[in-house]
Amino acid sequence: MANKVSYLGIMTALACIMSYIEFLLPFSVGIYGVKLGLANLVIVSMLYLANARQALLVSVVRVLLVSLLFANFAVFLYSMSGAAVSLLVMTVAKKKECFSIMMVSILGGISHNLAQLFVAYLLLEQLIVWNYFPVLLVSGIITGGLIGYLTDRIKRALK
Amino acid sequence: MKKKEIIFVFILLVSALGWLMVQSFAGKSGETARVDYDNRLYGTYPLSRERIIKIGESNTLEITEGKIRMKEATCPDQICRKQGWIKRKGESIICLPNKVIVTLEGTEEEFDGVIN
Numbered sequence: 312m313a314n315k316v317s318y319l320g321i322m323t324a325l326a327c328i329m330s331y332i333e334f335l336l337p338f339s340v341g342i343y344g345v346k347l348g349l350a351n352l353v354i355v356s357m358l359y360l361a362n363a364r365q366a367l368l369v370s371v372v373r374v375l376l377v378s379l380l381f382a383n384f385a386v387f388l389y390s391m392s393g394a395a396v397s398l399l400v401m402t403v404a405k406k407k408e409c410f411s412i413m414m415v416s417i418l419g420g421i422s423h424n425l426a427q428l429f430v431a432y433l434l435l436e437q438l439i440v441w442n443y444f445p446v447l448l449v450s451g452i453i454t455g456g457l458i459g460y461l462t463d464r465i466k467r468a469l470k
Numbered sequence: 471m472k473k474k475e476i477i478f479v480f481i482l483l484v485s486a487l488g489w490l491m492v493q494s495f496a497g498k499s500g501e502t503a504r505v506d507y508d509n510r511l512y513g514t515y516p517l518s519r520e521r522i523i524k525i526g527e528s529n530t531l532e533i534t535e536g537k538i539r540m541k542e543a544t545c546p547d548q549i550c551r552k553q554g555w556i557k558r559k560g561e562s563i564i565c566l567p568n569k570v571i572v573t574l575e576g577t578e579e580e581f582d583g584v585i586n
Binding site: 435 | 471472482493509560566
């Protein structure tokens with residue numbers, strides 16, 4: 312029990328630090344939703360090294376903490392929807408056992424951006440936000456692919 | 471990654487890029503800017519007349535020579551301001567934190583032909 316608590320605590324702290332690093336060095340290209348999402352490196356790794364339930368726990372606590380520290384309620388909604396939907400999609404994709412880590416992570420990246428776009432549509436009630444779909448699709452593939460590649464390396468290194 | 475996965479991702483990428491090309495090249499220039507603020511229509515402004523538009527306390531738009539940009543914004547990320555000028559129909563500037571949306575509209579719909 313104590314082992315599990317400390318493990319989850321360390322992972323949550325790691326995910327928060329990743330968010331903070333990204334906050335300090337933004338790779339911003341000037342489009343909403345296009346960012347690396349370093350914290351997801353921790354989440355995707357946990358999905359493979361631990362299990363989906365623990366990954367979800369760390370993800371939710373991380374979004375809550377980071378939103379409280381650095382953001383407002385709107386940002387919280389975007390983060391939470393993206394985190395929840397992408398983790399759901401990745402869990403299902405991983406269960407299928409026919410996808411590589413990179414593919415699972417790419418699907419996660421795409422669904423993350425899609426969920427945020429949908430929330431933007433609900434909040435703003437403007438169809439125009441769907442114009443961002445192709446950009447977010449490409450960015451989801453690139454960032455998801457990168458996170459997936461790194462997770463693969465981490466998994467191999469820890470084996 | 472497996473071969474099938476690479477092909478799938480490649481197709482996705484190509485279709486997204488194609489969509490983007492259509493969006494950025496096929497667009498006609500916009501005639502009016504429609505500004506929505508806090509989910510309500512704030513006003514529509516012709517792009518032909520130069521002017522500065524203040525939206526609440528938070529944002530300032532600038533129109534000049536048929537294009538428009540977010541001149542000032544109080545939002546933390548400043549993405550709307552960094553986006554710079556837009557001029558094509560269908561393009562938009564969105565300031566998510568302050569809920570400001572600028573959309574460029576053309577004149578009336580154009581038809582190839584009308585059948586009664």
